Amino acid sequence: QVQLQESGQGVVKPSETLSLTCTVSGGSISSYYWNWIRQPPGKGLEWIGYIYYTGTTNYNPSLKSRVTISVDTSKNQFSLKLSSVTAADTAVYYCARGYCSGDSCYSWFDYWGQGTLVTVSS
Amino acid sequence: QSALTQPPSVSGSPGQSVTISCTGTSSDVGSYNRVSWYQQPPGTAPKLMIYDVSNRPSGVPARFSGSKSGNTASLTISGLQAEDEADYYCSSYTSSTTYVFGTGTKVTVL
Numbered sequence: 001q002v003q004l005q006e007s008g009q010g011v012v013k014p015s016e017t018l019s020l021t022c023t024v025s026g027g028s029i030s031s032y033y034w035n036w037i038r039q040p041p042g043k044g045l046e047w048i049g050y051i052y053y054t055g056t057t058n059y060n061p062s063l064k065s066r067v068t069i070s071v072d073t074s075k076n077q078f079s080l081k082l083s084s085v086t087a088a089d090t091a092v093y094y095c096a097r098g099y100c101s102g103d104s105c106y107s108w109f110d111y112w113g114q115g116t117l118v119t120v121s122s
Numbered sequence: 123q124s125a126l127t128q129p130p131s132v133s134g135s136p137g138q139s140v141t142i143s144c145t146g147t148s149s150d151v152g153s154y155n156r157v158s159w160y161q162q163p164p165g166t167a168p169k170l171m172i173y174d175v176s177n178r179p180s181g182v183p184a185r186f187s188g189s190k191s192g193n194t195a196s197l198t199i200s201g202l203q204a205e206d207e208a209d210y211y212c213s214s215y216t217s218s219t220t221y222v223f224g225t226g227t228k229v230t231v232l
Contacts, residue, residue, distance in 0.1 A: 035221075044125065044226040045160075045168065045211050058219055061123060094167060107156035107215040108173035115167050 002027040004095050004113035011119050012089075018082040018118055022095030029053050029071065033098035033105055034078045036069060038091040039115070046091075050098060051078055052105075085120045092117050126151065126212055126224035133230040134202045142227045144195040144212035150222055152193035156215035159188060159197045163208040171210075172197060199229070207231045 008020035022034065036048040049059035051069040059067045063082070071078040082089060093116055096109035127145040134140040144151065144159075151157055155175045160168035170179055172188040175195060185200045195214070199206055212224035 037223075045213075045223040046125075047213070047221040047223060050221075060220060061218065096168075099173075106174070107154070107213075107221065108158040108170055109160075109168075109213075110170050110173075110179065112167040112169070 002097065002111045004097065004111055006093060006095050006113045006116040008116065009118060010116070011121055012085050013122050014086055014120055015084055018080070018085050018089060018120075020080045020093055020095075020116065020118070022078050022080075022113060024076045024078075024097075029073055029076045029078065032100045034069075034071065035096045035098055035109060036080045037094045037096055037109070039094070040088075040091040048080065048082075048093075087120050090118065090120045123150075123216055123218065123220060123222045126214060126222055128210075128212060128224040128227045130225075131228045131230065133232055134199075135232045136202055136204060138202050139198060139200045140202060140229060141199075142197045142210055142212075142229070144197070144214075144224045146193050146195075146214055146222070148193060149218075150214040150216040151190065151195050153217060154215045155190065157188070157190060157195040158213045159186075160211045160213065161206075161208045162211065168211065202229075202231055204231050 003025045012018045030053045033052045035050045051057045066083045068081040095113045097111040132140045159172040162168045175190045176188040
C-alpha cells in the first residue's frame with residue numbers, strides 16, 4: 001500500500017522560505033507525478049504544482065514566481081520550497097500522487113499524505 | 123486561474139439523494155472529461171471518490187456517481203448515509219496543463 005508522509009517546518013517567519021519534503025513508501029516514485037496541495041484553515045483546497053519523476057514541473061500561475069518543486073528518486077522523496085512567505089501562506093500542506101499507467105498520466109490524485117500544518121508567524 | 127464554483131452547502135435526510143454542482147469554464151471543465159471529486163471528513167486528508175467525470179475507484183460505494191454537461195460537472199450521492207457527511211471538492215484539468223479545485227461543498231445529513 002502506497003503511503004505518503006509530509007515533513008518539515010511547522011513555523012516559518014514572514015519573508016522566509018517554507019521547505020517541506022514528502023516521503024513515498026510502499027511503492028516507487030518513478031512512473032507517476034507528484035503534487036503539492038494546500039488548504040488554509042477553514043478554507044478550500046489549492047493546487048500548488050507537480051513534478052514528474054523525470055523532473056518536469058508545472059506550477060499554479062498564482063504561485064509560480066515563489067515555488068520550486070524537486071525530486072530525489074534515490075530517496076523516494078520530493079520537496080516543496082515556497083519563498084517570501086506571508087500569513088496568507090499559513091495552511092495544511094498535502095502531498096499527493098497523480099496517477100499514471102504506462103506512458104500516460106491522468107488527472108486524478110489517488111494517494112494523499114495526512115497533511116502538515118505550516119504557520120507563518122514571527 | 124479561478125476556483126471552480128460549488129454551492130457552500132447541501133443537505134438531505136438519510137436515504138435521500140443530493141447533488142453537488144461544480145461550474146467551471148470552457149478552459150477547464152467544459153473542454154476536458156478530466157474532472158475528479160474528493161471527500162474530506164473533518165480533520166482528514168481528501169479521498170478520491172470519482173475520476174474522469176463518472177468513474178468510481180475500487181472501494182467507493184455505487185451510491186456515488188458523477189456526470190457533466192457543458193461547463194458544469196455534478197456529483198450525486200444516492201441513498202444518503204450518515205457516514206457521507208463531509209466536505210466535497212471537485213477538481214479539473216485546465217488548458218494551461220494545471221489543475222484547479224472547486225470552492226468546496228459541505229454535505230450535511232439531517
